[in-house]
Amino acid sequence: MERRSLPFFFFFWTSVSALLTPKGVNYEALMGIKNSLKDGNHVLYNWDGDAVDPCNWVSVSCSPDRFVNYLLLQDNNISGPIPPELGRLKKLETLDLSDNFFTGHLPHTLSHMKSLHYLRLNNNSLTGTIPSSLANMSQLALLYIGNPEICAIGKEQNCFRTTTQLSSNLNNVSQDSEWSGRRKKQKMGLALGSTLSSICLLILGFAFLLWWRQRYNKQVFFDVNGTYFN
Template sequence: MATKLFLLMILLSHVASSFSEWCHPQDKMALLQIKKELNNPTILSSWKPNTDCCKMNWYGVTCFHSNNRVRDLIISNDNKLTAKFPLSIDNLPYLESLFFDHLPNLTGPIPIEPISKLLKLRTLTISSTGMSGPIPNFPAQMKHLYNLDLSSNYFSGTLPYSLYKLPKLGSIFFYNNSLTGSIPPSYGYFNNKNLPSLLLSHNQLSGKLPISLARLNTTVIELSHNKFEGDASMLFGSNKATREIYLSQNLFTFDLGKVELSKTMTTLDVSHNQIYGKLPVGIENILSLNVSYNNLCGKIPKGGNMHLFGVNSFFHNKCLCGSPLSNCK
């Protein structure tokens, strides 16, 4: 009798544990397959079949309380993880955030087919990895995607043309790659309600900026350390919500004195170009400024925040004068 009671208690404990497990069976199976595809790295040693993936026990995994589905997957800072991008990622249909960061031995191209099936995805970060190849055109069906961070990898080729079709896209971080070619005219047609940030610095992009960028109302635009040329004045505008513009280390040539700064502008770096003209009206309201190594002329205004800037913000221009440079004649 005692033996039967003992066995019954064991059975009931197993039943209770199965009912108390949060992790959805499909998601748990998918995560274990992803672990296998990543070659069972030590960083994922907490992913064990006999434990619950949704009770904060599994590294990098968080779940929705409402339906016990995996919401976020974050794997980062592992020099020993050596693998390709896991194709089984598409078996996590409720995933909202996918974050692969500082994984230098994660290699290969972006597998767009499985990623494009993550229809609830809001944030995709593949940063500081060994991944390479072209950046694909993410399909419009990924209508919730807001943050796309593919920075500091080895991606090459041209910028994907159809990103503007993603209705909620608000952050585009492609800096520190090996991208070539020009900015597509379609980039002037992002949804301006999102105030998108466009960070493309430290690539090998070139050519003239499309006139359509005049339509773009960005928070931050970062084009420095490329090979762009010609006019960039369309990026400015008094009615825009732009806070920061970085254009340094290019071949831009336009009259800076004719641009209108946004009322929200805090940072302007146009150094190391071939920009000419005077300093624009309202520049004294900026908090961070660098116009050095250009062909600017005229008197540096006083007042506002101009006392914050030293010689390095203005030197190596054609004929700028006034404090902190030499007096105007």
């Protein structure tokens, strides 16, 4: 009896260990996401057990340690609620669900993705308030325009505060981008000015050389003529 239980225990331990690996976490979370959605364009066709590594699935990119860090599902005719299983992708940095037909409220589990920096939800049919736990993620740039029923001001409690805070986060990102753009333009202007100055100096130097050679040749010509008549 004890010997018979060993293979079962080994199989059970192997299965549990697999779920604890990045591949196992990725697989379970992504399959949960797929099963809760209607994939209008069949973009998730290879999200199944036959694909050896979820990091090779369509719309998925992984970090060097094999955790999912990019999930790009934009503009794919996907419908359904936003899956709470997304919160299991703890290393996710960019999530793009824009230009689809997602409905319902934003799940609180999105705030479990502490590494998330960019979340695009624009142009869907989402409703309700944005969870405060998500709004308080200071590193997050959230784009959710094109959802007319999300966080309706005056209908949901604390909606205006949440919207204002998220807009502030986006403004900070925009200001950083604008400042970076200005610095780049300044550097380009300085480089262009230096280049033009160098070109002008070369032209002046070349013109001076031509003038000097022309004058020198005239002096030699006059000297030779003077020597000839003497």
